[in-house]
Amino acid sequence: MLNEITLIGSGNVAWHLGKALVKAGHKINTIYSRSTFNAIALANQLPDSDVVSNPDFSKNISRFFIIAVSDNAIEEVVSKITLPENAIVAHTSGSMPMEVLKKNRRHGVFYPLQTFTKEKEINLSEVPFGIEGSDTSTYEELNKLALSLSKNVQPMDSDQRKTIHLAAVFACNFTNHLFSISEEILKEKELNFSLLEALIKETAQKAFEISPLAAQTGPAVRGDEKIMEQQLASLKNEPELQELYRIFSERIKKSK
Amino acid sequence: MLNEITLIGSGNVAWHLGKALVKAGHKINTIYSRSTFNAIALANQLPDSDVVSNPDFSKNISRFFIIAVSDNAIEEVVSKITLPENAIVAHTSGSMPMEVLKKNRRHGVFYPLQTFTKEKEINLSEVPFGIEGSDTSTYEELNKLALSLSKNVQPMDSDQRKTIHLAAVFACNFTNHLFSISEEILKEKELNFSLLEALIKETAQKAFEISPLAAQTGPAVRGDEKIMEQQLASLKNEPELQELYRIFSERIKKSK
Numbered sequence: 152m153l154n155e156i157t158l159i160g161s162g163n164v165a166w167h168l169g170k171a172l173v174k175a176g177h178k179i180n181t182i183y184s185r186s187t188f189n190a191i192a193l194a195n196q197l198p199d200s201d202v203v204s205n206p207d208f209s210k211n212i213s214r215f216f217i218i219a220v221s222d223n224a225i226e227e228v229v230s231k232i233t234l235p236e237n238a239i240v241a242h243t244s245g246s247m248p249m250e251v252l253k254k255n256r257r258h259g260v261f262y263p264l265q266t267f268t269k270e271k272e273i274n275l276s277e278v279p280f281g282i283e284g285s286d287t288s289t290y291e292e293l294n295k296l297a298l299s300l301s302k303n304v305q306p307m308d309s310d311q312r313k314t315i316h317l318a319a320v321f322a323c324n325f326t327n328h329l330f331s332i333s334e335e336i337l338k339e340k341e342l343n344f345s346l347l348e349a350l351i352k353e354t355a356q357k358a359f360e361i362s363p364l365a366a367q368t369g370p371a372v373r374g375d376e377k378i379m380e381q382q383l384a385s386l387k388n389e390p391e392l393q394e395l396y397r398i399f400s401e402r403i404k405k406s407k
Numbered sequence: 408m409l410n411e412i413t414l415i416g417s418g419n420v421a422w423h424l425g426k427a428l429v430k431a432g433h434k435i436n437t438i439y440s441r442s443t444f445n446a447i448a449l450a451n452q453l454p455d456s457d458v459v460s461n462p463d464f465s466k467n468i469s470r471f472f473i474i475a476v477s478d479n480a481i482e483e484v485v486s487k488i489t490l491p492e493n494a495i496v497a498h499t500s501g502s503m504p505m506e507v508l509k510k511n512r513r514h515g516v517f518y519p520l521q522t523f524t525k526e527k528e529i530n531l532s533e534v535p536f537g538i539e540g541s542d543t544s545t546y547e548e549l550n551k552l553a554l555s556l557s558k559n560v561q562p563m564d565s566d567q568r569k570t571i572h573l574a575a576v577f578a579c580n581f582t583n584h585l586f587s588i589s590e591e592i593l594k595e596k597e598l599n600f601s602l603l604e605a606l607i608k609e610t611a612q613k614a615f616e617i618s619p620l621a622a623q624t625g626p627a628v629r630g631d632e633k634i635m636e637q638q639l640a641s642l643k644n645e646p647e648l649q650e651l652y653r654i655f656s657e658r659i660k661k662s663k
Contacts, residue, residue, distance in 0.1 A: 163624065222626070222634050246626075246634045265606055266624045270617050277605045303605075314596045315603075317638050322589035322603050323610045324625030325655045326582045331619040331662060333578035340570045347571075347578050348615050349533045349559075350521055354579045355611040359604050361526050363587040368419065368522045369580030370478070370502075378478050378502045382573050391654065398651060399581045406587060 153299065157181040157213040158200075159228055161189035163267035164243050165219035166196075171275045173197050175299040180213055183232075185224075206231040211238075215296060217261060218242040218252075225251055239289050245316025248309040249283050259284035259293045262312055263301075266323050275300045281307030281315065332392065364406065371403035409555065413437040413469040414456075415484055416476035417445035419523035420499050422452075424475060424556075427531045429453050431555040436469055439488075441480075462487040467494075471552060473517060474498040474508075481507055495545050501572025504565040505539045515540035515549045518568055519557075522579050531556045537563030537571065588648065620662065627659035 153176045158165050161184035169179050179200045184190035187202065194200040206228075208216065215238070220228055222244050234240055234255050241261040242252060252258035260283040263275065280297035282304060284290025290306070297304040307315070330351065334344040357366040370378040379400055386393045409432045414421050417440035425435050435456045440446035443458065450456040462484075464472065471494070476484055478500050490496055490511050497517040498508060508514035516539040523529065536553035538560060540546025546562070553560040563571070586607065590600040613622040626634040635656055642649045 221629055222631050246637060264602060266610055266613065266622070268613065268617065268622055268624060270621065271613050273609065279602055279605065311596060311598060313637075313641070314592060314598060317641060318589040318592040318598075319603060319606055320625055320638060320652075321585050321592065323606050324623070324627065324659065325651070326585050326607070327610055327614060327619050327623055328655055328659050328662070329577050329582050329585070330614045331623070333574040334619055336570060336574040336577065340567060342567060342570060342574075344619075345615060346520060346535055347575060349535065350575055350579050351582070351611050351614065353522055353529065354583055355607050357522065357524065357527050358583060358586045358607065359601065361524065363583050363590055363600075365526065366522070366524055367580070367583055367587070368524060369576055371580065373477055375478050381502060381569075382576060385569070385573060391658065395581070395651075395654060396576075398647065398654075399584055402647065403580065403584050406584070 153177045154215060154296065155180045155213045156215045156217060157183065157208060157211055158193075158217055158219065159183050159232070160219035161186055161193045162219065162221070163269055164263070165217075166193055166269050167267045167273055167275070168217065168219060168243065168263065169193055169197055169200075171300050172296075177296075177299070181208070181211060183208075184220075207233045208238075209233045209235055211235060213238060214292075216240040222247050229254055239292055241293055245312055245319065249285065250309075253285070257285060257289040259289050260307070260309070260312065261293055261297060262307065264315060264319065266327075276302055279303045279305065281305060281312050283308060283312070332395075367403060367406065369403070371400040372407060374404065409433050410471060410552065411436045411469045412471045412473060413439065413464060413467055414449075415439045415472060415474045415488070417442055417449045418475065418477070419525055420519070421473075421475035422449055422525050423523045423529055423531070424473065424499065424519065425449055425453055425456075427556050433552075433555070437464070437467060439464075440476075463489045464494075465489045465491055467491060469494060470548075472496040478503050485510055495548055497549055501575065502569055505541065506565075509541070513541060513545045515545050516563070516565070516568065517549055517553060518563065520571060520575060522583075532558055535559045535561065537561060537568050539564055539568070588651075623659060623662065625659070627656040628663060630660065 155178050158169050179197050182190045182194050182200050182202050190202040194202050239257045240252050240255045241259045249260050262281040264279040278301050280301050282294045411434050414425050414435050435453050438446045438450050438456050438458050446458045450458050495513045496508050496511045497515045505516050518537040520535040534557050536557050538550045
């Protein structure tokens with residue numbers, strides 16, 4: 152066992168971090184969450200983890216307290232908990248500054264740049280971790296903890312993290328919504344979304360091999376106005392999709 | 408050598424189909440293109456292919472004439488060319504009806520559902536091909552030709568093909584543009600797009616393992632209004648990106 156760790160939160164991020172930390176040889180000794188149901192479900196996946204409802208951790212032996220809750224719940228959680236003097240507290244958020252944790256002397260950020268859903272297993276070894284610490288020794292301990300999970304760990308200040316999170320919202324969250332739209336378009340004609348699997352995987356790969364700008368294909372970049380008009384017309388019952396279609400096509404035309 | 412084939416066009420699709428057909432044992436005996444420069448570049452990649460500028464193919468021995476040109480150039484090409492009576496002509500377009508080829512008795516569609524860029528090698532064996540034919544024997548011959556390239560060949564009428572192409576524009580072309588936006592956002596702060604590689608590949612995989620709707624993550628689906636306001640504010644110099652951010656976030660909230 153490398154480190155004793157308390158997890159605060161039991162959502163998607165806590166779920167995957169907890170399992171990965173245990174796999175890397177650490178111990179999650181305690182889980183604290185506003186959802187006792189989720190906390191117990193997570194504890195059942197881990198060896199010897201206690202679910203507690205008392206936010207006073209002053210006697211807890213954990214070296215790290217990792218806060219993996221929604222961004223809008225972090226401040227409330229921080230105001231409730233009491234931690235041992237020397238413990239390190241870190242949050243996992245892309246958008247919250249490190250300073251929200253400053254109530255505790257040793258604080259930092261432990262940000263895994265990935266999308267987590269409980270239903271989908273994930274290998275963290277290639278996932279970039281952005282680390283920030285209130286002081287050198289805190290930074291180094293968080294850095295070492297991240298290196299036990301991933302090969303790709305780097306210092307990242309709150310401003311860089313915010314920028315990366317914004318880019319990730321476009322590249323992952325909005326991209327995934329485009330996949331939902333595609334699935335809907337196909338479903339209406341009883342066609343299966345799996346038809347697009349080779350295409351979508353190639354799109355993701357190609358962007359990194361030759362850059363997204365060089366990889367752009369489709370009617371808009373070819374200036375194929377007839378097809379664009381025809382596709383816009385076929386979306387006539389979906390004004391929002393038409394609007395998206397127009398904005399994307401105009402931007403792609405200009406990007407040539 | 409399995410079949411003699413004439414390629415009409417020398418863009419991204421012609422380039423990759425030509426190479427794959429040769430690899431599968433066929434012969435591209437002739438290439439005809441409005442860009443002689445591109446046609447010669449493609450012929451240089453293939454054994455024994457002649458580049459011709461005369462659209463009279465009535466004496467050409469090819470069994471298949473594959474038209475791989477921009478959608479808006481197909482009709483012009485069709486009006487120019489003369490084909491042998493028994494030859495099969497097929498286009499590769501997602502959006503054009505089969506009937507644009509009806510000048511020739513045996514006509515059909517040979518549609519590879521993939522994104523092609525010359526700079527990026529591609530393996531066609533997993534790529535879905537949608538096949539349509541003016542009659543059974545034409546369909547069967549095109550089907551067999553596609554099966555020499557891919558395991559994933561299926562009948563697809565012009566209406567289904569149009570729907571799939573529209574879904575592909577959202578899932579591939581617009582997705583790729585979101586990657587361009589992300590790259591821009593990162594570049595402005597001197598951060599590298601490769602940071603998002605693990606995230607984007609996971610996003611693409613997860614959509615097929617658990618469906619895009621179940622895979623949705625991010626501030627909008629969590630209802631994290633504070634982060635959404637903060638991210639919108641950080642886009643204040645990019646009204647179009649703000650607009651995209653708003654439309655996507657509203658749609659994702661509603662999709663819960």
